[in-house]
Amino acid sequence: MWLNPVITSGLKIVANSYCRSYFWTTPCISNLLGRISNKFNNYSSSAISDDSDHGQNEGRLTRPVKFHPELISHLERTSLVGFGSEEAVLRLEEAIKFASVLNDVNTAGVKPMDSVLENETLYLREDETSETSRKDILSNAAITDEDYFVAPPGNIPLEASKLAQDLVKTRA
Amino acid sequence: MRLLQVLKQTPQIALGQFVRGQHYIRRKEGWESAIGLEVHAQIATKSKLFSPAPCNYGAPVNTQVALLDAATPGTLPVLNRKSVEAAVLTGLALSCRINPVSTFDRKHYFYADLPAGYQITQQRNPIASNGKLDFIVYTPSCHPAPYNHSCNIIQLQLEQDSGKSLHDEVDQRSLIDLNRAGIALMEIVFEPNLRDGEEASALIKELTLILQRIQTCDCKMEEGSLRVDANISVNRIGEPLGVRTEIKNLSSIRSIVNSIEYEVVRQIDVLEKGGEVINETRSFDSSRKETVPMRDKEMKQDYRFMPEPNLPPIRLLYEPNASSSSGPNILHVQRKMKELPEVTRNRLVKKYGIRMQSAIVIVSSPGLLEYFTAVMSFKNGESAVKVTNVLQGALMEILNINKIDYSQCPIKPKDVADIVSFLESSRINTAQSEIVLKKLLDDDARTPEQIIKEEGLEQISEDSEIEKMCLEVLKNNAKLVEGYKRNPSKFQKKILGTLDAAGKGKLNMKKASEIMLNLLKKD
Numbered sequence: 001m002w003l004n005p006v007i008t009s010g011l012k013i014v015a016n017s018y019c020r021s022y023f024w025t026t027p028c029i030s031n032l033l034g035r036i037s038n039k040f041n042n043y044s045s046s047a048i049s050d051d052s053d054h055g056q057n058e059g060r061l062t063r064p065v066k067f068h069p070e071l072i073s074h075l076e077r078t079s080l081v082g083f084g085s086e087e088a089v090l091r092l093e094e095a096i097k098f099a100s101v102l103n104d105v106n107t108a109g110v111k112p113m114d115s116v117l118e119n120e121t122l123y124l125r126e127d128e129t130s131e132t133s134r135k136d137i138l139s140n141a142a143i144t145d146e147d148y149f150v151a152p153p154g155n156i157p158l159e160a161s162k163l164a165q166d167l168v169k170t171r172a
Numbered sequence: 173m174r175l176l177q178v179l180k181q182t183p184q185i186a187l188g189q190f191v192r193g194q195h196y197i198r199r200k201e202g203w204e205s206a207i208g209l210e211v212h213a214q215i216a217t218k219s220k221l222f223s224p225a226p227c228n229y230g231a232p233v234n235t236q237v238a239l240l241d242a243a244t245p246g247t248l249p250v251l252n253r254k255s256v257e258a259a260v261l262t263g264l265a266l267s268c269r270i271n272p273v274s275t276f277d278r279k280h281y282f283y284a285d286l287p288a289g290y291q292i293t294q295q296r297n298p299i300a301s302n303g304k305l306d307f308i309v310y311t312p313s314c315h316p317a318p319y320n321h322s323c324n325i326i327q328l329q330l331e332q333d334s335g336k337s338l339h340d341e342v343d344q345r346s347l348i349d350l351n352r353a354g355i356a357l358m359e360i361v362f363e364p365n366l367r368d369g370e371e372a373s374a375l376i377k378e379l380t381l382i383l384q385r386i387q388t389c390d391c392k393m394e395e396g397s398l399r400v401d402a403n404i405s406v407n408r409i410g411e412p413l414g415v416r417t418e419i420k421n422l423s424s425i426r427s428i429v430n431s432i433e434y435e436v437v438r439q440i441d442v443l444e445k446g447g448e449v450i451n452e453t454r455s456f457d458s459s460r461k462e463t464v465p466m467r468d469k470e471m472k473q474d475y476r477f478m479p480e481p482n483l484p485p486i487r488l489l490y491e492p493n494a495s496s497s498s499g500p501n502i503l504h505v506q507r508k509m510k511e512l513p514e515v516t517r518n519r520l521v522k523k524y525g526i527r528m529q530s531a532i533v534i535v536s537s538p539g540l541l542e543y544f545t546a547v548m549s550f551k552n553g554e555s556a557v558k559v560t561n562v563l564q565g566a567l568m569e570i571l572n573i574n575k576i577d578y579s580q581c582p583i584k585p586k587d588v589a590d591i592v593s594f595l596e597s598s599r600i601n602t603a604q605s606e607i608v609l610k611k612l613l614d615d616d617a618r619t620p621e622q623i624i625k626e627e628g629l630e631q632i633s634e635d636s637e638i639e640k641m642c643l644e645v646l647k648n649n650a651k652l653v654e655g656y657k658r659n660p661s662k663f664q665k666k667i668l669g670t671l672d673a674a675g676k677g678k679l680n681m682k683k684a685s686e687i688m689l690n691l692l693k694k695d
Contacts, residue, residue, distance in 0.1 A: 151284035
């Protein structure tokens with residue numbers, strides 16, 4: 001169920017004014033949004049064929065987002081989640097378009113945030129060993145053989161996504 | 173904030189002994205190869221990187237696995253301080269810039285020996301970056317002389333190891349042992365500055381020497397403490413780098429050299445026939461000496477790197493007066509630095525006047541440096557060349573036959589020094605010195621002096637004695653004398669050989685040859 005862009009921008013204005021008066025200042029929330037969106041910049045898969053410049057100049061995507069069938073197979077393979085139907089693909093595409101509003105935020109010169117703990121220092125422990133229990137480690141495994149875990153052989157390539165194959169006709 | 177860079181002592185290498193940039197392995201006309209290595213060195217700590225499980229080699233299956241290593245829900249990683257210090261020390265030894273703030277990332281891929289489905293590594297902000305490793309390339313069978321080369325280091329990062337899987341083809345399953353899962357590794361990523369397999373092996377040997385010196389890694393490739401992946405590409409001279417293939421898990425120096433050479437030839441072959449090199453992962457079949465594609469890694473991986481949310485950044489101090497209880501201090505770590513092999517080699521050449529080839533052997537043979545220094549102390553630092561001749565000649569051969577190295581050599585350094593003195597004063601000759609060495613190796617409790625006296629191993633150097641022997645040999649070998657008159661060069665060796673045999677190896681052959689040749693001329 002995608003939300004009407006008018007409503008979303010309306011929501012944004014409301015949110016801003018609400019927040020301004022009660023909790024955060026607008027620059028702060030823009031900062032936060034900017035940091036979140038830049039996270040996509042560092043790690044986004046270049047397979048999204050929408051040639052968005054990710055907020056450097058343009059801002060939100062106005063064209064519809066359309067996944068290439070290859071991207072659909074890729075997403076299914078790496079997440080091990082099947083889309084199930086074309087409707088699900090459409091829904092994800094709309095969600096991305098909806099989220100692209102984050103690109104409106106000017107994040108020039110703002111360092112991306114990794115987590116709320118990023119200003120802490122990592123605690124280091126001394127190099128001491130402690131007891132391990134093989135019995136405990138193996139206890140959750142359904143099948144073991146002579147104290148080894150048993151797994152299926154190697155990485156069997158997944159069968160090509162059926163959905164992606166169907167969509168080749170309509171999309172690519 | 174300017175980042176730390178430790179200045180390595182620049183070695184004073186004697187000019188004229190090296191041919192800079194010379195490269196001896198010939199490629200097919202017009203082609204050149206570029207090789208970049210990724211080295212995974214297991215840090216020598218007692219416990220693993222993020223869990224307190226022990227990491228001993230050869231322990232029974234799945235007995236060194238903490239709950240975190242098995243990716244049990246509810247566990248969190250806690251970083252081992254000693255691994256951070258080891259990584260910093262290694263970075264300093266490799267002239268890297270140590271980053272005061274470094275972060276961890278997750279690298280996601282599915283494989284049975286990676287229970288969590290991701291590996292914690294440092295991809296964006298590693299602990300050290302931008303280093304350089306200078307090394308000497310010299311394989312006596314390939315290169316006429318040693319030459320210098322260097323390789324830039326892109327980064328050095330801390331990461332977790334994955335478990336081990338045994339593939340059971342018969343029953344179509346994999347057996348997983350998680351003892352190695354979570355062990356601390358330093359991944360050192362080199363730029364593709366190498367040009368052939370011999371340079372790669374020289375780099376690895378130098379890296380091994382350095383890491384063993386500073387004691388951050390025991391570098392036992394047979395035990396899996398050091399693993400090398402090679403990225404290889406070829407291109408026509410003048411063109412940019414070609415498509416690369418990766419050869420994973422090379423676990424011996426020989427396999428590094430052979431796999432690189434095979435792969436370069438294969439790629440040149442493919443390209444010359446008009447084909448394309450596919451960017452893939454291959455492994456090396458050491459029995460057939462070929463690289464083969466790895467079936468498991470056929471798909472191009474999308475690692476979906478993301479910052480590790482459970483681990484805040486590592487912050488390193490750079491304060492001379494900080495106590496050791498506060499965070500890891502780069503200056504404290506620097507105090508643990510030892511003399512690096514390059515500095516040692518140059519020191520040996522300068523102090524003792526030996527050739528660089530000898531210095532290379534002394535530094536790279538286990539135990540030889542200490543042994544050599546001990547012998548030289550008895551010789552007051554003189555006649556180093558003679559000492560190296562003895563150590564690298566007869567003694568090395570004997571030790572090799574008995575499969576021991578210099579650290580286990582039972583011969584006392586003082587005895588070797590005495591033998592060298594006798595050789596110098598011409599009291600004994602080389603053959604006799606070998607006899608003495610063999611006896612000493614067999615736990616002979618006497619000193620060389622005693623052995624020589626008691627076994628009558630002294631060299632015959634008196635002119636009159638020698639002349640007597642020569643005349644006798646000439647008398648008994650009329651045929652050889654005849655032959656000499658006709659063809660002197662051919663028979664000279666034979667006559668001298670007969671003389672040596674007649675003297676039962678006791679003659680001072682230098683003097684004896686002179687005298688013999690004079691006699692022959694007279695005749």
